[in-house]
Amino acid sequence: MDEQIENSGIVEENKAVKKVERKRQRREEKQRLRANEVQKQRIKRAVVWGLVALGLAGIIFLAVNLSGEQPGSTGAAVEGMQIRADDWIKGNPAAKVVLVEYADFQCPACAIFSKVVEKLSSSYGDRVEFVYRQFPLKQIHRNAEIAAYAAEAAGKQDKFWEMHDILYERQSDWSESDEARKLFTDYATTLYLDLGRFQADSEAKEIQEKINASYAEAVGLGLTSTPSFILNGKKIEARSYEQLEQLIRQELGEGT
Amino acid sequence: MNNLNSLSDKSWEKGPSWLVGGQIGLAVIGLFLATFLAAEYLRGAWPPCSLTDGCQTVLGSKYAQIGPVPTASLGIIYYLLLVILGVAYLQGKRLRWLHLSLRLTVVGAMVSFYLVYLQLFVIKAICPYCMLSAALCFLLLGIDLIVWRRYL
Known part of the structure; x- marks a missing residue:
């Protein structure tokens, strides 16, 4: 009996440990996803700003080129x-x-x-x-x-x-x-x-x-x-x- | 964290996005005009003085320059800032950028008003490009005032 009780105590303990472990894993997973999301967001932002910078540079280039451009x-x-x-x-x-x-x-x-x-x-x-x-x-x-x-x-x-x-x-x-x-x-x-x-x-x-x-x-x-x-x-x-x-x-x- | 919260808050997606898009579009046109005018001015190979087109008179006046830089370069900085603020808002939907835009457009419209006054009553000649740029400034102020009334 004593042994059984002891055993079930270990099982209980194991269950509890597993529960905590799973919780931890889930939390980590969530954090990873979130980090991924942030990373993606960051890349998207960099791409958008890059495109905006390119577009603006293009417009400035065009305007400078169009000015004073009339051949003799x-x-x-x-x-x-x-x-x-x-x-x-x-x-x-x-x-x-x-x-x-x-x-x-x-x-x-x-x-x-x-x-x-x-x-x-x-x-x-x-x-x-x-x-x-x-x-x-x-x-x-x-x-x-x-x-x-x-x-x-x-x-x-x-x-x-x-x-x-x-x-x-x-x-x-x-x-x-x-x-x-x-x-x-x-x-x-x-x-x-x-x-x-x-x-x-x-x-x-x-x-x-x-x-x-x-x-x-x-x-x-x-x-x-x-x-x-x-x-x-x-x-x-x-x-x-x-x-x-x-x-x-x-x-x-x-x-x- | 802040970023993520505002990103997940979709209610702003339907907000002033299209108005801010308008701000960006107009500012891009303005940027083109201002760059063109500044380049014309700096090139010195100006279009000739004309009885039918007052651009030369305006670009040749002392008001075309502020210290060492052409007045049009103010426009370049102004329109560039408005594009950047507009894009920054669309990226993070942070209202701070809209507040800054509004302040900038108020200043821009006041400067434009003064420049139009100079053309009409002091230089007494009209440069269509300059007038177009002034019109853009007033439109931009209009847009940002609507944004302000509705969303800020």
Whole structure:
């Protein structure tokens, strides 16, 4: 009897041990599953974030590539492009290749292209004639017209290109200024111009008529923006030094 | 543990998910626009000044730059953050990300309002891309306000 009781006691004990063991196993299983779940979740998250990062990088890449991507091209021929005695000219006046630029002193793109044309004229000045014509976009640029007058007035004292350079360099100073006229007079002073004459010329009818005629001509040519370039009588589209240079080289017959 | 609890709580699945999806979609469009504008600005090979298109006037104005960086780069950071917050919310459904989004869109809409004001009354020229970006900012604020009213 005693033995039996003892035995059953052992059985009971074994059962209890097994129960605890099973409980423990179940708990461990649960924990493993949960750990698995967390791991899966983590991987899923990493994949999603990776895809998001890739997608965003793709969008940024696309946007950067789309900006400023317009190739240079030659457009329609324009009628009656004659070089006149009162045109402002750089380079070789006898050259067969003539680049006419219609520009506005208050246009930021023109300021950039003034540097481009400067660089071109130093490389191609012997073979190309560069003509600068005024196209002040007075509807959108409040001081464009008086800046054009100031440049012409400086031109009366043979300092057109000098004033042209200063106006573009200091464009941000005078563009939206209420005192643009005063600033122009300051520039005239630095060029040692006769100030009395400069101021009188800045308001001269003759100069205003020249600018009006130049503006009307540009509109007549169908131009709506500055800078607009006309190369040997054909409108061209160019947005960088390289594009403009390439078109000039083609016209010069220097291949690509 | 926290993560798991919120994951198993399916009631939020039907919540503002599609609205947050809208936030992500709009922010992606905005990111494209802002990057395009910043690249145009930095390239300097700008589109010419035009009587018919005011983009140049706007990008050429002194307001196109804040210190050394283009104003459009603010937009890049803003839209990027909104995409990240949106995705973060959809991943863990934690409301904290929605609170942050809402705060960000309020600031974004105020900045946009100021930039639109500058275009209309100070620069007096309109850049369609900039206006589109401003419109996106107002839409984003709208979305996040709806999320706020309904769920926060």
